[in-house]
Structures are given as structure tokens and as C-alpha cells.
Amino acid sequence: xxxxxxxxxxxxxxxxxxxxxxxxxxxxxxxxxxxGMKVGALILGAGIGDLAQVAFSYGADTAYVVDDGALAQYTxxxxxxxxxxxxxKYQPAxxxxxxxxxxxxxxxxxxxxxxxxxxxxxxxxxIENGTVSAVRSSHGGNVIxxxxxxxxxxxxVSVRKQSFPEPQANPDRSGAAVTENLPGVPMRAKVVSxxxxxxxxxxSDAAIIVSGGRGLGSPENYYxxxxxLAEAVGGAYGASRAIVDAGWVPYExxxxxxxxxxxxxxxxAIGISGAIQHLAGMRSSRTIVAINKDPDAPIFRVATYGVxxxxxxxxxxxxxxxxxxxxx
Amino acid sequence: xxxxxxxxxxxxxxxxxxxxxxxxxxxxxEQIMNLFDEYAVEExxxxxxxxxGKVTILSIGPEDWKEQIxxxxxxxxxxxLLLSDPAFTNLDTFGAARVAAAAIKKLGDVDLVLCxxxxxxxxxxxxxxxxxxxxxxxxxxxVGKVVTLESGRIVAERHLEEVVETVEAxxxxxxxxxxxxxxxxxxxxxxxxxxxxxxxxxxxxxxxGLSAADLTPRLNLVNRVPPxxxxxxxxxxGKDATEKVARLVDKxxxxxxx
Ligand SMILES: Cc1cc2nc3c(=O)[nH]c(=O)nc-3n(C[C@H](O)[C@H](O)[C@H](O)COP(=O)(O)OP(=O)(O)OC[C@H]3O[C@@H](n4cnc5c(N)ncnc54)[C@H](O)[C@@H]3O)c2cc1C
Numbered sequence: 001x002x003x004x005x006x007x008x009x010x011x012x013x014x015x016x017x018x019x020x021x022x023x024x025x026x027x028x029x030x031x032x033x034x035x036g037m038k039v040g041a042l043i044l045g046a047g048i049g050d051l052a053q054v055a056f057s058y059g060a061d062t063a064y065v066v067d068d069g070a071l072a073q074y075t076x077x078x079x080x081x082x083x084x085x086x087x088x089k090y091q092p093a094x095x096x097x098x099x100x101x102x103x104x105x106x107x108x109x110x111x112x113x114x115x116x117x118x119x120x121x122x123x124x125x126x127i128e129n130g131t132v133s134a135v136r137s138s139h140g141g142n143v144i145x146x147x148x149x150x151x152x153x154x155x156x157v158s159v160r161k162q163s164f165p166e167p168q169a170n171p172d173r174s175g176a177a178v179t180e181n182l183p184g185v186p187m188r189a190k191v192v193s194x195x196x197x198x199x200x201x202x203x204s205d206a207a208i209i210v211s212g213g214r215g216l217g218s219p220e221n222y223y224x225x226x227x228x229l230a231e232a233v234g235g236a237y238g239a240s241r242a243i244v245d246a247g248w249v250p251y252e253x254x255x256x257x258x259x260x261x262x263x264x265x266x267x268x269a270i271g272i273s274g275a276i277q278h279l280a281g282m283r284s285s286r287t288i289v290a291i292n293k294d295p296d297a298p299i300f301r302v303a304t305y306g307v308x309x310x311x312x313x314x315x316x317x318x319x320x321x322x323x324x325x326x327x328x
Numbered sequence: 329x330x331x332x333x334x335x336x337x338x339x340x341x342x343x344x345x346x347x348x349x350x351x352x353x354x355x356x357x358e359q360i361m362n363l364f365d366e367y368a369v370e371e372x373x374x375x376x377x378x379x380x381g382k383v384t385i386l387s388i389g390p391e392d393w394k395e396q397i398x399x400x401x402x403x404x405x406x407x408x409l410l411l412s413d414p415a416f417t418n419l420d421t422f423g424a425a426r427v428a429a430a431a432i433k434k435l436g437d438v439d440l441v442l443c444x445x446x447x448x449x450x451x452x453x454x455x456x457x458x459x460x461x462x463x464x465x466x467x468x469x470x471v472g473k474v475v476t477l478e479s480g481r482i483v484a485e486r487h488l489e490e491v492v493e494t495v496e497a498x499x500x501x502x503x504x505x506x507x508x509x510x511x512x513x514x515x516x517x518x519x520x521x522x523x524x525x526x527x528x529x530x531x532x533x534x535x536x537g538l539s540a541a542d543l544t545p546r547l548n549l550v551n552r553v554p555p556x557x558x559x560x561x562x563x564x565x566g567k568d569a570t571e572k573v574a575r576l577v578d579k580x581x582x583x584x585x586x
Contacts, residue, residue, distance in 0.1 A: 013490070075495075076457070076467045101488045105469040108454035112461035117422055117546030120452040133550065138450050139342035143352065146551035153546065188466040189497035192483070200490040208586070233586050251508045257342065257448050258363050258507060266585040276341045283555070287585045289576065295563075303561045305579055307572050317573040322586060325577055 005032050006040045006092040007060070008083065009051060010103065017054045019166060019205075020098035024159060026167030027125065028096060029059030035127050040064055040092060044082055046072035056175040058167055063175060064090070068182040073191040074102050076109050081185025084113040087154055094132050096125065099158040100204070111156040118156045119147050121261075123163045132157070140257040140280025161204055162263065201236050201252050208235030208266045211255055211282075212243065215271020215292060216311055219248035225315040226270065232322045233266070240272045256281035271311045274299025291315065329381040329477070331372040331440045333405070334428055334456070336362045337389055337396045338449040350552045351418065352449075361396045364444025366512040367505045372442050373404045374510060375477050382406040384435070388416055388427050394528050401523040402515030409435075413532040420545040421450065425458035427543070430536035432463060440482070441502045445470055453504075460502035468495060469504045 005028040010018040028039045041055035041063045052063035064086055071078050087095065087110070095110070097103040099121040111118035119125075119134035126133050132155035133148040149155035203209060210230040216222045222243065230237040239249040241256055255262055257280040267285035272278060274290070274297055282288070283302050290303035293310050300306045307314055322328070340360045345353040361369075372383045384407040385400040387393050397408045411427050419427065432438050441460075446453035453469075460467035472487030475494070486493040487506050533543070564579070566572035580586045 101470050104453045108457035109461050112458040118454050120454050142342045144553050147547040148550045189495050192494045192496050195492050202489050306563045313569050321573050321577045
């Protein structure tokens with residue numbers, strides 16, 4: 001087993017390195033330094049440009065690069081087949097990926113291919129005496145599990161965004177780029193087209209989320225109150241399942257056990273009762289503000305700040321006050 | 329077309345307890361069909377209505393999971409299979425995938441496996457990808473629409489965070505579906521009565537040719553705790569809404585969150 005920690009590099013729609021990959025390079029560097037290991041960046045794609053240099057600047061020692069037209073679009077076969085072939089060749093001790101949909105697809109299949117396990121959507125990863133362990137929650141955040149990988153098998157861990165700070169880039173750092181060829185893998189799926197999603201929101205990226213629930217009374221009230229407040233605080237807007245199922249807001253915006261799990265810096269829950277399935281998606285937010293007219297609403301049990309009152313009265317005042325004070 | 333739907337029974341809510349031996353204790357919590365699996369069942373039924381063939385509900389769990397299998401049969405599934413064995417009691421995700429893969433190989437004539445995008449209890453989303461790899465089949469996750477399904481071929485839309493990918497792939501395949509792909513139907517009363525006494529075939533580890541060694545977890549659970557309690561919060565008081573709002577904004581600015 002080589003003494004390497006690999007980070008699978010993801011790109012943004014513009015082709016830059018994704019924030020989560022920088023966070024993971026930072027974490028990999030820290031783990032490598034503490035354990036006498038090296039950091040490898042796995043860069044798969046087509047027209048990869050200077051991503052290897054970017055990876056070095058964030059802490060990679062080596063970049064394993066496969067630049068091939070067949071990898072222009074993500075397919076499980078192409079990406080997992082290639083990564084598995086390289087992992088079998090170089091035997092990294094640990095492979096880190098982000099935990100967005102594409103990487104959840106990738107990491108689980110890769111782990112199966114390598115006959116190891118995957119700690120999915122983890123929030124921490126540790127190495128002690130050569131043993132890799134990871135922390136992940138289950139049961140809607142009500143259970144925190146620590147899992148340990150069997151020694152001698154490559155550990156595969158997908159990590160939730162914003163679990164680690166993004167390191168400072170050092171443009172003077174350099175490393176070794178290793179170019180590899182696409183292995184002969186079956187390609188059973190072909191991406192025919194990619195279309196931007198209507199009204200897409202990436203709630204998991206947002207630092208501030210303002211969510212509304214059934215307490216707002218109507219979809220008209222939701223749109224009158226929630227997006228303007230979200231805009232005033234520079235955030236995205238979310239929703240409880242009750243109003244998604246009622247058709248007020250598209251599913252993309254649903255926060256909770258069967259929606260998105262988010263942990264922003266600030267989460268505002270407005271007219272949301274705080275059912276356990278909703279809490280599952282947002283209870284790890286750093287600061288929680290709840291506005292609800294029922295002083296006994298369960299949401300107040302997790303709120304950092306609670307305001308008891310009618311959302312229709314409070315929210316317009318709040319939006320104005322924030323605009324006034326922040327000059328937005 | 330033979331479609332298999334993998335279905336898991338989960339607690340209705342996640343206010344579970346942790347036992348001293350680190351197992352999950354969901355006593356007193358109603359058990360339901362994993363919400364995302366309901367969409368998988370519905371999708372299978374709709375295609376079955378168009379294409380004919382059969383829909384098999386496959387579940388790995390104790391005998392009492394038959395209740396949710398019956399629910400799926402009452403929705404309209406034609407066949408069922410429960411994989412039940414004391415050796416399956418504490419399977420990890422990949423262990424479960426190995427059991428399902430062995431059973432699907434034994435069934436033999438399967439074209440498509442549908443699963444929910446993840447279970448709402450373990451939340452790994454890793455079962456279906458592992459299953460696809462173990463079977464050596466195509467894998468399509470986060471599908472929000474199956475556009476075409478025909479002999480040997482599937483076209484599906486994958487609903488990712490910011491884009492919709494249309495993918496064409498060969499069958500057999502393992503597909504996971506997201507909420508919103510359809511509207512799951514309720515079981516019909518007539519069918520509930522009809523399936524109440526249906527024999528649900530049950531296979532053990534030996535029936536699918538798996539040994540204890542095949543089921544060893546790749547990941548070992550070493551600790552399990554409830555989340556740390558949140559620091560006690562504060563209700564913002566004030567003589568009226570304006571005062572409360574001003575105080576709230578003071579707090580948010582002090583905490584540097586806005
Ligand atoms: C399997 C399963 C999965 C689920 N997954 C999710 C999920 O992912 N996300 C999710 O959110 N839910 C989920 N739920 C649903 C959850 O149990 C609740 O039903 C839902 O969260 C309630 O939404 P709500 O708080 O908007 O509505 P309600 O429960 O109706 O609460 C409305 C709140 O608004 C307050 N209110 C009323 N009028 C006003 C006013 N004028 N001003 C201020 N406050 C007011 C009320 O006091 C109340 O607290 C799930 C349920 C199940 C069974």
C-alpha cells in the first residue's frame with residue numbers, strides 16, 4: 001500500500017477547480033504531513049489545462065492526469081473504470097471525493113470495484129497508526145457514526161462540502177505530473193445532452209438560507225416574503241416539505257430528510273414547525289433563526305434566536321431593517 | 329421486461345435510540361416503506377403497464393418486512409422475494425448489495441433494477457452503485473425521468489444539483505430514482521385483500537450461495553453517538569414587532585452572520 005492520499009478533483013461549470021476539491025486538498029495535506037504521507041490529485045477529464053498546477057498550489061505532491069475526449073462528460077463507466085485502474089496500479093491508502101450527486105455515484109462504485117467500503121457524505125476523516133476512519137451522520141443527523149476501514153484496503157471517503165476550511169493557495173508550490181492513458185473500459189452509457197436546470201439552486205453551497213413553511217399561508221405570501229429576505233441577506237431560499245408537496249415551491253428547494261441536507265452559517269426558518277424530518281436537514285446550521293407564531297413550536301428548541309410572532313408582520317420589517325443596516 | 333425493485337423498510341421518523349452495542353433501536357417507531365423506494369415501485373408499475381412482464385419486489389430483512397412487501401404488492405407488483413437470514417442482521421451497505429446481487433443473479437432474467445436514491449435511515453446512497461458494479465451492469469443514479477425503456481436500452485434524465493443530463497445506456501441496468509419522478513399510487517383496497525395471504529418466497533444466505541465471509545463488513549462501526557446538543561437559544565423579546573426585529577438584527581450583526 002503506497003503512502004498516498006488521493007483527492008479526486010472536481011470542476012465547476014466554468015472548468016475551474018471546485019471549492020470542495022480545494023478543501024479536500026487542504027485536509028489531505030494536513031493528514032499527509034501528520035502521518036509521513038504524500039498527496040496525489042486524480043484529475044480526469046478532457047482539456048484539463050493547468051488543473052495539475054492548481055492542485056500543486058493547494059497542496060498536492062503528484063497529479064495523476066488522464067486527459068481524454070472519452071472523459072469529457074462524467075459517466076460511471078469512464079470515470080470509475082479509469083480511477084479503479086489507476087488505484088490498482090498505485091494503491092493509495094485513501095481516496096477522498098466530494099459528496100455531490102456525481103461523486104456519490106462515483107465513490108460508491110469505485111469502492112465496490114476496489115472491494116472496499118465507502119464512508120459516504122462524511123464530515124471528518126482521520127488517520128491513526130495507519131488506520132483510516134471517517135465520521136458520518138445517519139438517521140437525519142440524529143446519529144453520528146465513526147467508521148474504521150480494514151487495514152490493507154484502500155479507503156474511499158466522500159466528504160460533504162464545507163467540512164474543512166479552504167486552504168490558502170501557494171502558486172510557487174510545484175509537484176510531479178504523471179500522465180496516464182485511458183484504460184480499456186466498457187462504456188455502456190453515453191451522455192446525450194446536458195441542460196441547465198430551471199431555477200436551479202445549490203442549497204448545499206449557500207452560506208445563508210431563508211426557508212419558509214406552511215405558516216406563510218399561501219404561495220403568494222411565500223414569494224412576497226421569502227425571496228426578498230433571502231436577497232437582503234445574500235442567501236438562497238428553501239422550503240419545508242409541506243409546501244413543496246402542496247406545489248408552492250419546486251422540490252429543489254426542499255430542506256430535510258427527504259430533501260437537501262444543509263449546514264449554512266445562517267438558517268432562517270419562517271412559519272416552519274420544526275418537525276423532526278425538517279430538523280434532519282438543517283440542525284447542523286451554525287446559527288438558526290426561527291420565526292413562528294406558536295411559542296411552543298419545536299423549531300424553537302433548536303433555534304439560536306427565536307421570534308414569536310406573525311411572519312406576515314415580522315418578515316417585511318426584518319427585510320427592511322437588514323437592508324437599512326447593511327446598505328444592500 | 330422483468331423489473332426488480334429493491335425496497336427497504338425504515339422508521340417513519342428518525343428519533344431512534346442507540347443501544348449499548350451500538351445497534352439502532354427504533355422501538356415504538358412505525359415502520360414504513362423508504363420514501364424514495366415508493367417512487368421506484370411506482371415507476372416500475374407504470375413501465376410494467378406499458379411493456380408487460382413482471383415486477384419483483386426484493387427486500388433484505390427480517391420476516392416482519394413482509395408487511396411493506398405486501399404494500400408494494402397491493403400497489404400492483406406481481407412478484408416478491410424476501411432475503412432473510414440471521415446472518416443478514418447487521419449488514420453494512422455493501423453486504424446488502426452482495427446479498428441482492430447474488431439473488432438477482434439467481435433470478436437470472438432481470439432487465440432492470442430500480443431503487444430509491446437512498447434510504448432515509450442509513451443515507452449512504454451507496455447500495456445501488458455497489459449492486460451495479462457487483463452485477464457488472466450499467467448504473468444510472470438520481471433519475472428524475474425515464475424517457476425510453478425498451479429491450480436492451482434505456483434513455484433517462486439524471487437530475488443533478490444544477491443540470492439535467494440525458495443519458496442513453498444499455499440494459500441490464502441499475503437505476504436510482506429521485507422524489508418527483510412520479511406520484512406513487514395508494515394500494516387499492518381490493519388488492520390489499522387479495523395479497524393478504526400471498527406466499528412471499530424467502531431465501532436464506534445458503535439459498536443465494538453466500539457464506540459468512542462474503543458478508544464481512546468492509547467498514548467497521550467503532551462508535552455511534554447522538555449529535556452534540558445545540559447551545560441553548562434565546563427568544564427575542566420586545567414591546568412590538570419593530571423592537572423585536574431591531575434586537576434580532578443587532579444579534580445577527582454582533583455574531584457577524586449577516
Ligand atoms: C417520511 C417523511 C419524510 C419527510 N421529509 C421531510 C423533509 O425532507 N422536509 C420537511 O420539511 N418535512 C419533511 N417531512 C414532513 C414533516 O413531518 C412536516 O410535515 C413538515 O416539515 C411540516 O412543514 P411545515 O413546518 O411547513 O408545516 P406545519 O407543520 O403546518 O407548520 C407550520 C408552522 O407555521 C406556524 N405558523 C402558522 N401561521 C403562522 C404565521 N402567520 N406566522 C408565523 N408562523 C406561523 C405554525 O405555528 C406552525 O409551527 C417528512 C415526513 C415524512 C413522514
